[in-house]
Amino acid sequence: MAEKLDKTVVRTATALVIGALAVVFDTTILSVALHTLAIDLHTSVAQIQWVTTGYLLALAATVPLSAWLLARFGGKRVWMVALAIFLAGSILSGLAWNAESLIAFRVLQGVGGGLMLPVMTTLVMEVAGGRQLGRVSAVIGLPAMAGPVLGPVLGGLILALGDWRWIFWVNIPFTVVGLLLAWRMLPSDRGRDPERRLDVVGVVLLVPGLAGLLLGLSNSVQPGGFGRVDAWLPLSGGAGLVAAFAFWALRRRGNALVDVRLLRVRSVWSASTLLFLSSVALYGAMLLLPLFWQQVRGTDALGAGLLLVPQGLGTLACRPIAGRLIDRVGARWIAVVGFAIVAVATVPFALSPASAADPLLLVALFVRGFGLGAVTMPLMVASYQGLAGEQIAHSSILTRTAQQLGGSFGTALFAVLLQAAVQGGASLTAAFDLAFWVASAATLLGAGISFVLPSAGAAKAAVASTPAPSPAPVTAASGSPRPAR
Known part of the structure; x- marks a missing residue:
């Protein structure tokens, strides 16, 4: 019989996951509401798009600060302050009187949300102490796996039954309960290095x-793609600044905002690369699939959201199975099989299925969701193997950033592919065929790269060498990370 999770891990994960549900759902729930918001707030779709863009930029800006905040102030305080900021942003967003105020309040939401996800992962992984990481990731990965699929459905239901303001106010019960649970259940700490x-x-x-x-990447979704000045210019400038940061961080070593030396660790760099690719497959498909149902199959926005439910159910069905298997056989083979399943289950959408029976496509979506669940969890586990203390916090930043960039790149890539195919004279169905074939190919690439993940033996050795978590504050780790072999 499998060993039960430690009670402290369960309590910590429960308190954190409840609050995190609001953040993950909020990231995707708004995707079906932009047209409604533009009409009600008397603005253009281009301007209202900043409701999403501003939120994502705020997320990106605050994620790198999480390791420093944890070291300086401690996990419980950082989590509760971040959750309170997100709650305030949600309430104010629901009270917004025009597009400008809504964008500002969404940025406030993004500040809180950007801190919460890496802090959640760091706290739970530290409490777990390197043990049963597969089952732990099945718990804390629940919001991240369910949100991208169920969020648009929830948004469509809210718009169909009530006012758009409830898209933001639906976060209130999650955040209030999350704050109460955090206050009662999270252990207090002063931070590793006040x-x-x-x-x-x-x-x-x-x-x-x-x-x-x-x-x-966000601007490249619009007509003109990557050739737009407002696409390639910030991309070039951003890449230059990130490269400059990497050189600076190598000089600063353990005192850098993000310890990029962890990318020398096999498990971290391979997991980060694969999380980028899995996010391309997930979020790129979250652009393609609703458009496919609406433009090729003729459904409305709510119908498209409901038709995506099987993918979410598949992901949830995989969660307990994959969590237990990862602890037994390691992350490598679970990820390989997961990527392969996603690739195969995407193919039916690339075979000009305009006249295919809906049940076949719904089954394919369920299988695809199952594969996505088998991909996400082993990569999360692999990225923390052999790490301890503050290294976990820095790995959380690296993997979360890889997911954000992968999701944005996937959305941009497939939007550009659709535009280019249609402008090149292809029919709409042929354009979707091409995009789905590219999605399948990218997923197969992930299956190949998964072979560089640490083996099951290396994972067990990493767990054995991981120090037990200490309840007392300790100084920040300054040694070089231990690579998994």
Whole structure:
């Protein structure tokens, strides 16, 4: 019989996941409401798009600060303050009186949300102490796996039954309960290094660098793609700033805003690369699939959201199975099989299915969701193997950033592919065929790269060498990370 999760891990994960549900759903729930918001707030779709763009930029700006905040102030305080900021942003967004005020309040939401996700992962992984990481990731990965699929459905239902303001107010119960649970259930801590100074140069380089990359990718979705000045210019500037930060961080070593030396660790760089690719497949498909149902199959927005439910159910069905298997056989083979399943289940959409029976496509979506669940969890586990203390916090930043960039790149890539195919004279169905074939190919690439993940034996050795978590504050780790072999 499988060993039960430690009670402290369960309590910590429960308190954090409840609050995190609001953040993950909020990231995707708004995707079906932009047209409604533009009409009700008397503005253009281009301007209202900043409701989403501003939120994502705020997320990117605050994620890199999480490791420093954890070291300086401690996990419980950072989590509760971040959750309170997100709650305030949600209430104010629901009270917005015009597009400008809504964009500003969404940025406030993004500040809180950007801190919450890496902090959640860091706290739970530290409490787990390197043990049963597969089952732990099945718990904390629930919001991240369910949100992208169920969020648009929830948004469509809210718009169909009530006012758009409830898209933001639906966050209130999650955040209030999350604050109460955090206050009662999270262990108090003072931080590892209360005197830690902020790497100001790192902030100046990395934060606008990531924002530039995400802004360029967001703008490239519009007509003109990557050739637009407002796409390639921020992309180029952002890439230059991120590269400059990498050189700066290598000189600063353990005192950098983000310890990029962790990318020398096999498990971290391979997991980060694969999380980028899996996000391309997930979020790129979240652009393609609703458009496919609406433009090729003729459904409305709510119908398209409901038709995506099987993918979410598949992901949830995979969660407990994959969590247990990862602890037994390691992350490598679970990820390989997961990527292969996603690739195969995407193919039916690339075979000109305009007249295919809906049940066949719904089954394919369920299988695709199952594969996505088998991809996400082993990559999360692999990225923390052999790490301890503050290294976990820095790995959380690296993997979360890879996911953000991958999601934005996937959305931009497939939008550009659709536009280019249609402008080149292809029919709408042929354009979708091409995009789905590219999605399948990118997923197969992920299956190949998954072979570089640490083996099951290396994972067990990493767990054995991971120090047990200490309840007392300790100084920040300054040694080089231990690579998994």
